[in-house]
Amino acid sequence: MPFIDLASQYAALKDRIAERMQRVLDHGQYIMGPEVAELEGQLAAFTGARHCITVSSGTEALLIALMALDLKPGDEVITTPFTFAATAETIVLLGGVPVFVDIEPDTCNLDVSLVEARITPRTRAIMPVSLYGQVADMAPLNAIAARHGLPVIEDAAQSFGATYQGARSGALSTFGCTSFFPSKPLGCYGDGGAIFTSDDTLARACREIRVHGQSARYTHTRVGVGGRMDTLQCAIVLAKLERxxxxxxxxxxxxxxxxxxxxxxxxxxxxxxxxxxxxxxxxxxxxxxxxxxxxxxxxxxxxxxxxxxxxxxxxxxxxxxxxxxxxxxxxxxxxxxxxxxxxxxxxxxxxxxxxxxxxxxxx
CATH class of the missing domain: 3.90.1150.10 (Aspartate Aminotransferase, domain 1)
Structure with a gap:
């Protein structure tokens, strides 16, 4: 018995996946081909966020979101210790400081009642994790963040498609970041991820950062990374979205x-x-x-x-x-x-x- 049955899923979608991939092989635009924008449009519509920016992994999604917020060395980000390393890893890579807050015993999600006591003048953002496919308690968390003028980044790597008070995971805060790792609820056949936001300025920053900080070809307006999601992986996710x-x-x-x-x-x-x-x-x-x-x-x-x-x-x-x-x-x-x-x-x-x-x- 497989732990995650990707073979049966593939069997059901084999023809559509083949068609989608063949289309990419025919047009040959393996980087930033038309499937990238098509997928971003469908994912934004699905979540209700104004913008979707596909990226090379869920980790890169968190990293780019933090870069768009201009996280500086010494800045603190409140998060949970009960998560995969990528959550804190991206903070530390930018010189930030993860400030851990314990979890609820029955959901394993961030205990929002403990968050406000951990806010200091150096706090720059709050990063809850929607663990095991269930969204953290975002309404009170967003209220705390608003009182202190802080952005919230939902680490939604495990919860794409989940809802909270009728709204979709990914569109519940300043940023939602998800992963398309093959084992996730919506997965590709390699690495991939996406950033969701309804802030036009932050969306533009993310789009520039994922292509080495370019606002136009060879015009580098900010420091960036090579964080694009491959066209072939976008094609696979488009096929999977059909069911x-x-x-x-x-x-x-x-x-x-x-x-x-x-x-x-x-x-x-x-x-x-x-x-x-x-x-x-x-x-x-x-x-x-x-x-x-x-x-x-x-x-x-x-x-x-x-x-x-x-x-x-x-x-x-x-x-x-x-x-x-x-x-x-x-x-x-x-x-x-x-x-x-x-x-x-x-x-x-x-x-x-x-x-x-x-x-x-x-x-």
């Missing part, structure tokens, strides 16, 4: 069925808040004796993963940024979280196998 709404519905149904089947099993489930829809970038649960449970599942042919086994304040590259602060909820989550197989093509029979094996492992 994406169906996939989102399947993810919601599969997530709900997992929760129903695991009720009373002794497994603690993630809480999905009533004002939002989760797209289950990973279907993650909390278990005791995780290593034993994983070994039992592996023996039964069930793959699992841990996102994330060591929070950033425990990582050698970022531990110094934590100072003397403690993050007990992140530490506790890192010892108990476990992700189960999840994709839109997961069958009920496969799901039953997963749940049965998990229940046996806990007996």
């Amino acid at each position: 994406f709404e169906w996939e989102l519905q399947r993810r919601r149904e599969i997530g709900a069925r997992y929760s129903q089947l695991l009720d009373g099993s002794g497994v603690q489930l993630l809480t999905v808040r009533p004002d939002r829809e989760c797209v289950w970038g990973q279907y993650t649960v909390f278990v005791e004796r995780r290593a034993e449970v994983q070994a039992h599942l592996q023996a039964a042919g069930i793959p699992t993963a841990v996102h994330y086994p060591k929070p950033l304040h425990r990582q050698p590259a970022y531990a110094a940024h934590a100072g003397d602060a403690a993050f007990p909820v992140s530490d506790a989550a890192s010892e108990r979280v476990m992700s189960l197989p999840m994709s839109a093509d997961l069958t009920e029979a496969q799901q039953d196998r997963v749940v049965e094996a998990l229940r046996r492992s806990l007996a």
Whole structure:
């Protein structure tokens, strides 16, 4: 059983993907070809953001967003330690300082009630992560940011397609940054990502930064990077968009069925808040004796993963940024979280196998 079933997805979309890729091979515009603008238009319309800027990865999306905000060495960005390294990595690469805030114990998202106390005169932005496919609590976070004149960057690498109070992930704050890594809810066949914003000035800055800071050919108005998304990858995402709404519905149904089947099993489930829809970038649960449970599942042919086994304040590259602060909820989550197989093509029979094996492992 695959952890993420990309083969079944490809089988369903094979002809459309081939057509889309052949079109690129025929016109030969492999960099910034017409599919780039086409995809950006469709993604902007999907999220409700005024602008979409495709980039070479989700990491590059975060980096370019921070560069567009002119993050300077010593500037602080409030974020979560319970995330993939890219979240803090982009801050540090620009000389900024990640300021960690602990997470909610039931969602694993940033605990917004702790944010305001961490704001200082050096704070330049707030970067929540929409973990496991569920958006963080953006309304109160945006209110805090507005009081202090701070931009908010949603790290939406795992939540493209999710909603919060009826609005789409990516269009909920100053910036939304997502990833099209193959395992994401909407993935390409390599690296890719996108930045969303409704601020015209910031959008222009992002577009210039992704092409080495050029406002026109060989006119470098700012420092930039080589951050373009390949035309072929854009073509693949365009093909995948044709059944994406169906996939989102399947993810919601599969997530709900997992929760129903695991009720009373002794497994603690993630809480999905009533004002939002989760797209289950990973279907993650909390278990005791995780290593034993994983070994039992592996023996039964069930793959699992841990996102994330060591929070950033425990990582050698970022531990110094934590100072003397403690993050007990992140530490506790890192010892108990476990992700189960999840994709839109997961069958009920496969799901039953997963749940049965998990229940046996806990007996």
